[in-house]
Amino acid sequence: MTSTAARDTAEQDVFGGVDSHADTLHVAVISDNGGHLADAEFTTTAAGYAAALAFLNxxxxxxxxxxxxxxxxxxxFTRVARSAALHVVEVNRPDRAERRRIGKSDPIDAYAAARAALSGRASSAPKDDTVAGIRALHNAARSAVKARTAALNQIGSILITAPESIRAKYGRLKGTDRTDALARLRPAGDPVHTAVLTALKSLARRVKELTAEHQALGNALDSVVSVHNPGLRAAYGVGPDTAAQLLVTAGGNPERMRTEASFAALCGAAPVPASSGRTNRHRLSRGGDRAANAALYRIALVRMSHDSRTREYVARQTAAGRTKKEIIRLLKRAVAREMFRCLTTMVAVPGIADLRPLRQSKNLTLTAAAQHLGVWPSTISTLERGIRRDDDLAHAYRDWLQAA
Incomplete structure (x- = not known):
């Protein structure tokens, strides 16, 4: 290559496209007018990533x-490219019509990704690593719950068809009583009884192990989420699992959610027109991220049951003639607005670390505080430990303690 050609190559603007796989990635380069320049395959290793970037540059x-x-x-590759200060965008797979028209191969997909970057059709920022740990813990906790549920269902299924003596003894037990009793079994008797009891004991021990595993993962998830976004975790009705799901949906990138309305649409909480003729109404959206939608639904249910302001709102909407589904739709939309604010801005969380030491210094019990404030002692306990956030209650509690 002559010096002039090398200078022209160094000065031209190019766009890259990457079709990624488990062991390899195919990289394509196009010019700023869409012309194909070159493509090559690299391994998904540190050396392969470095070679791919050198190929692009x-x-x-x-x-x-x-x-x-x-x-x-x-x-x-995305992690290495962004650390090299290169602009990376997320590309969806080509649609089926285009794939039928031009076929499919690694070079074709890589060039398609490059054209998507050039045209601006692909503009979403990739998910970064800030929520990678939360995503891993959340997935592990969910899989533990699913496995535990499957084991419990198997226990119930076996007991339905088990010999009458086993069914009569353990079929009437429920919940942890049944699991504990089955885990202590010493299988004996004829071959059928021994086999059934052995299976039940194994499943019961599996349930207990998965329960302990889920508890440990939940505690770890709670710690990570609280550090990552204390305002979100402290919002009323937002538990560790719910907060983790919203953080995973957001992807650690507030720029992916340009407006509060777009976040509501992402979570399937945006109102969808369902009007016809003289009927003028909206319905629940059935699109968006259904896991995030379920998180908003759980928050709405908790607030409908325990938050006084939400209960008053539900009463007003019920009196106005709205159905429960319509009220939940309105609540989910309002919750999405609040969650968007927590995800995109730093929300200050009032301190509560002084409450327990202040109560103990006055030699006051949880029961005395609860009786004065008209709540259950467990409510005061969870408030002191930071498990429950209730700013109004915290202020009233602190004022009472200071005056006591």
Whole structure:
């Protein structure tokens, strides 16, 4: 290559595209007018990532790189490219019509990703690593719950068809009483009884182990979420699992949620028109991230049951003739507005660390405080430990303690 050609290559603007897989990734380079320049395959290793970046930079000034699977197979390359100050965007797979028209191969998909980056069709920022730990813990906790539920269902199924003596003894037990009794079994008797009791004992021990595992994962998840976004975790009705799901949906990138309305649509909480003729109404959205929608639903249910302001709102809407589904839709939309604020801005959380030492210094019991404030002692306990957030109650509690 002559010096003039090398200078022209170094000065031209290029766009990259990456089709990622478990062991390899295919990289394509196009010019700023869409012309194909080159493509090559690299391994998904540190050396492969470095070689892929060198390959891209050798063809000009890299403007944008479109990557398929920035949070899955392409996560490693995305991490290295962003650390090199390169602009990376997330690319969805080509639609079926385009795939039928031009076919499918690694080079074709890589060039398609590059064209998506050039045209601006791919503009979403990739998910970064700030919620990678939360996502891992959340997935592990969910899988523990699913496995525990499956084991409990198996126990119930076995007891339905078990010999009458086993069914009569353990079928009437419920919950942890049944699990504890089955875990202590010493299988004996004829071959059928021994086999059934052995299976029940194994499943019961599995349930107990998964319960302990889920508890440990939940505690770890709570700690990580509280550190990552204390305002979100402290919001009323937001538990560790709910907060984790909302953080995973947000992807650690507030720029992915340009407005509060777009976040509501992302969570399937945006009102959808369902009017016809003289009927003028909206209905629940059935789109968006259903896991995030379920998180908003759980928050709404908790507030409907325990938050006085929400209960007053529900009473007013019921009196106005709205159905329960319509009220929940309105609540989910309001909750989405609050969650968006917690996810995109730093929400100050009033301190509560002084409450327990102040109560103990006055030699006051939880029962005495609860009786004065008209709540249960457990409410005061969870408030002191930071498990429950209730700013109004905290202020009233602190004023009472200071005056006592």
């Amino acid at each position: 050798a063809h000009g000034r890299v403007i944008t790189i479109g990557v398929e699977g920035t949070s899955s197979y392409g996560a490693g």
